[in-house]
Amino acid sequence: MPKPMHRSTSIKEVQRVTNKRTVTHYRRAKASSPHCAICGNELNGISQKGGKTRRTNSRLFGGVLCAKCTAEVIKIESRVENGDMKLSDIGIKHRNYVLQLVAH
Numbered sequence: 001m002p003k004p005m006h007r008s009t010s011i012k013e014v015q016r017v018t019n020k021r022t023v024t025h026y027r028r029a030k031a032s033s034p035h036c037a038i039c040g041n042e043l044n045g046i047s048q049k050g051g052k053t054r055r056t057n058s059r060l061f062g063g064v065l066c067a068k069c070t071a072e073v074i075k076i077e078s079r080v081e082n083g084d085m086k087l088s089d090i091g092i093k094h095r096n097y098v099l100q101l102v103a104h
């Protein structure tokens with residue numbers, strides 16, 4: 001059984017041969033690239049470098065939603081504002097973001 005510090009899902013096991021026997025080494029897994037919160041597609045326009053230097057979109061919901069889903073949310077928000085659609089008609093995935101826009 002690995003030590004508790006090696007049981008995290010962000011730690012990967014790597015098998016290495018040293019002195020003719022196989023040893024398990026542990027290595028921190030690569031961070032995954034950011035994905036859209038609604039459709040799960042990979043976000044465009046975000047630099048691969050992590051940390052403080054990571055650049056993101058300055059658009060509405062940039063770094064959270066993809067362009068398609070942002071357009072969809074804005075469309076639904078304008079329908080709600082005009083009274084063509086009720087808040088209860090919106091899907092659960094879009095509702096949070098539409099509410100954020102309406103409150104703005």
Ligand SMILES: [Zn+2]
Nearest residue numbers: 036039066069
């Ligand atoms: Zn999306």
